Amino acid sequence: MKLNAQNYPQNYFRYPLDSLPNLVSPFGGLRDNHFHSGIDLRTNGREGLPVYAAADGYITRIKIQRNGYGKAVYIEHANGFSTVYGHLQKYNGPLANWIHQYQYINKTFEFDKIFIKPFLFVKKGEIIGYSGNSGGSTGPHLHYEIRDIRTEKILNPALFGLVPKDTIAPVILKLFVYKFVTEGLLLKNEIAVSAKSCYKTDSMWVLKDMLLLSPETYGFGLETYDYIHNAWDEKGIYEISYYNNSALKFKHCLNQFAFDESKYINAHIDYPYYRIQKTRVQKCFVDDGNMFSTYTTDAQKGRFNASLQDNHMGEVIFVVKDFNQNSFKLKANYRIVSANLDQEKIAYDGKNRNKPMLIPGKAQQINAEGIKIKLDPKSLYDTVFYKLEINAPQKEMLSNEFEFHTPNTPVHAAFDIAIQAMHIPVSLHSKLLLGYSNGKSDNIRSAGGNYENGWVKGKGASFGNYSIVLDTIAPSIKWMDYKNEYDANDTLRWDFEVKDNFSGISSYKGFLNGNWILLDYDPKNQQITYRFDEVYQAVLAKYAADQTEGMLKSMDLLIILEDQKGNVREKHFEIPVW
Numbered sequence: 001m002k003l004n005a006q007n008y009p010q011n012y013f014r015y016p017l018d019s020l021p022n023l024v025s026p027f028g029g030l031r032d033n034h035f036h037s038g039i040d041l042r043t044n045g046r047e048g049l050p051v052y053a054a055a056d057g058y059i060t061r062i063k064i065q066r067n068g069y070g071k072a073v074y075i076e077h078a079n080g081f082s083t084v085y086g087h088l089q090k091y092n093g094p095l096a097n098w099i100h101q102y103q104y105i106n107k108t109f110e111f112d113k114i115f116i117k118p119f120l121f122v123k124k125g126e127i128i129g130y131s132g133n134s135g136g137s138t139g140p141h142l143h144y145e146i147r148d149i150r151t152e153k154i155l156n157p158a159l160f161g162l163v164p165k166d167t168i169a170p171v172i173l174k175l176f177v178y179k180f181v182t183e184g185l186l187l188k189n190e191i192a193v194s195a196k197s198c199y200k201t202d203s204m205w206v207l208k209d210m211l212l213l214s215p216e217t218y219g220f221g222l223e224t225y226d227y228i229h230n231a232w233d234e235k236g237i238y239e240i241s242y243y244n245n246s247a248l249k250f251k252h253c254l255n256q257f258a259f260d261e262s263k264y265i266n267a268h269i270d271y272p273y274y275r276i277q278k279t280r281v282q283k284c285f286v287d288d289g290n291m292f293s294t295y296t297t298d299a300q301k302g303r304f305n306a307s308l309q310d311n312h313m314g315e316v317i318f319v320v321k322d323f324n325q326n327s328f329k330l331k332a333n334y335r336i337v338s339a340n341l342d343q344e345k346i347a348y349d350g351k352n353r354n355k356p357m358l359i360p361g362k363a364q365q366i367n368a369e370g371i372k373i374k375l376d377p378k379s380l381y382d383t384v385f386y387k388l389e390i391n392a393p394q395k396e397m398l399s400n401e402f403e404f405h406t407p408n409t410p411v412h413a414a415f416d417i418a419i420q421a422m423h424i425p426v427s428l429h430s431k432l433l434l435g436y437s438n439g440k441s442d443n444i445r446s447a448g449g450n451y452e453n454g455w456v457k458g459k460g461a462s463f464g465n466y467s468i469v470l471d472t473i474a475p476s477i478k479w480m481d482y483k484n485e486y487d488a489n490d491t492l493r494w495d496f497e498v499k500d501n502f503s504g505i506s507s508y509k510g511f512l513n514g515n516w517i518l519l520d521y522d523p524k525n526q527q528i529t530y531r532f533d534e535v536y537q538a539v540l541a542k543y544a545a546d547q548t549e550g551m552l553k554s555m556d557l558l559i560i561l562e563d564q565k566g567n568v569r570e571k572h573f574e575i576p577v578w
C-alpha cells in the first residue's frame with residue numbers, strides 16, 4: 001500500500017493541547033541513537049497545561065519510568081490507531097486515582113501496565129493529564145505519537161492532517177562525496193552548496209564544478225535541514241531522494257518506522273563525522289547491516305559504481321522535501337576519468353590489510369588473553385577491521401584495560417563481553433562490574449555486569465575501553481532545604497537530592513512512621529519527591545488524636561536507596577509535629 005494522506009483519516013485526531021499547534025521538534029528529527037518518534041508540542045516553557053485525548057478510545061497502557069517518556073499514557077482508538085502522550089507532569093481524573101492506588105498496592109512508582117481488555121474509556125477532548133517535563137525530557141513540552149495498532153509502527157502525525165503550516169523549503173548545505181575503500185568509507189570531499197559554488201536555475205541549484213570520479217565505487221551524503229516556523233532543534237528532513245541520470249538510486253521517506261529500529265540513525269548518518277564534527281550528514285546509500293525500513297533503493301543500495309556507467313559523463317540530482325512538498329534540488333554533473341588517480345585510496349586500503357575483520361549479520365567470537373567477546377549478528381552495520389589492544393591497569397581498574405576498536409564505529413545490538421577477574425578477594429566479587437571509557441581514563445563509567453566463575457560478564461553498547469572496576473559506595477541523600485515545598489498545584493511536598501557515584505540507583509523506598517510512601521524519582525534532577533497524600537494525612541491524624549500535652553512529637557521518615565551493586569543507604573529524618 002502506498003502511504004499517503006488519503007489512506008489515513010483526516011481530522012479524526014485533534015491536537016492534544018489547547019493552543020494552536022506549535023512544534024518544538026518534528027517527527028523523525030535526528031537525535032542521539034534514535035529518530036524522534038513523535039512530535040513535540042510547545043508548552044511555552046511551562047508545565048501543567050491540560051492534555052486532551054486526541055479522539056475517543058480506551059486506555060491500553062500506562063507507563064511510568066524514571067527516564068524515557070516519564071509519565072506516559074497510551075490510548076487505543078476504534079480506527080486501528082493508538083495515541084501516546086509523554087513526559088506528563090501528572091494524570092487526571094479516574095485515571096489518576098487508579099494509578100495512585102496501583103502504585104500503593106504494588107509499592108512502586110515506576111511500572112508498565114498493558115491492559116489486555118479495554119480498561120478506561122475516554123472521550124475526545126477529555127483531560128487525561130497535564131503536560132510536564134518527566135522522564136528523559138530536557139524542558140517542558142508534550143511528546144505526542146500516533147501508532148498503527150496492527151504493525152506497531154509509529155506514524156508521521158502529518159499523515160493525519162496534524163501538520164503545521166509550513167512554507168519554508170528545506171536546504172542542502174553541503175554535498176559529501178565518499179569512496180568505498182577496504183576498511184569502509186573514505187570521505188573524499190565536502191562541497192558547500194552556495195551562491196559561490198553553484199548557479200541557480202528555476203528549479204534547482206547546479207554545482208559549477210564537475211565532479212571528477214575514477215572508475216570506482218562512491219557514495220554521497222547530504223548536510224540538509226528542514227525549517228518549520230518556530231521549531232528550533234534537530235530539523236530532520238521528511239524525504240531525501242537521489243537520482244543518477246534520472247534513475248532513482250536512493251530514497252528515504254519518514255512516513256513511519258518501528259520503535260525498535262530507531263537506532264539505525266547511527267547507520268543512516270556518517271557516524272564518525274558526527275562524533276568528531278557534531279554535524280549529522282545523512283548518507284544516500286545503505287550499509288549492509290542497516291535494516292531501517294524507510295529506504296527505497298536500486299540494487300546497489302544507492303552506491304555509485306563509476307566503473308559500471310555506460311557514459312563518461314552524467315548528472316546526479318539530490319532532492320530534499322518537507323511534508324508540504326516544499327523542496328530543494330541540487331544537481332552535480334560528473335565525468336569519469338581514467339583509473340588509479342587516487343593515491344590516497346591506495347594508501348588507505350593498504351593500511352588495514354593485516355587487521356582482523358568482523359562482518360555484519362554474523363555471530364562472531366573473539367578470544368584473547370583475559371577477555372572474551374561475542375558479537376550479535378545485529379551488532380554491526382558494516383565490515384570492521386578491528387583492533388584489540390591490552391593496556392596496563394590505570395587508577396581504580398582491577399584488570400588490564402582492553403581497548404576494543406574505536407567508539408567512532410557505531411554498534412547496533414550490544415555485544416557480550418567478559419573480562420577475567422584475577423587476584424580479587426572473594427568478598428569483593430559481588431561489587432565488581434565493567435567500566436567503560438571512550439579512551440580517556442578519567443571518564444570511566446559503568447557498563448554494568450556481574451562476577452561469574454572467574455569472569456566479570458556484561459554487555460558492550462559501544463566500542464572503546466573496557467576494564468573491571470569496583471563499586472562499594474552507597475548512594476547519598478540530602479533533604480533539600482528542610483522545608484515543606486509547594487509545587488505548581490499547591491500540593492505540599494518534600495524534595496531530596498539523591499546521588500550515586502558510579503553504578504546508579506536501582507531502588508528507592510520511603511516509609512513514614514513505617515508506612516510505605518510513594519516517591520517520585522527524577523534522575524535528571526537527581527531528585528526524589530514525596531507529595532503529601534493520604535498516608536501523610538493518616539499519620540498526622542494519629543498525632544492529632546493523641547492529646548498528650550507537653551511532649552515533643554516527631555514523625556520518622558526513612559528513605560532507603562540501593563545502587564546496582566547492592567550498596568545500601570538508609571537514612572532517617574526526624575520531622576517535628578506541631
Ligand SMILES: [Zn+2]
Binds near residue numbers: 036039040
Ligand atoms: Zn518527543
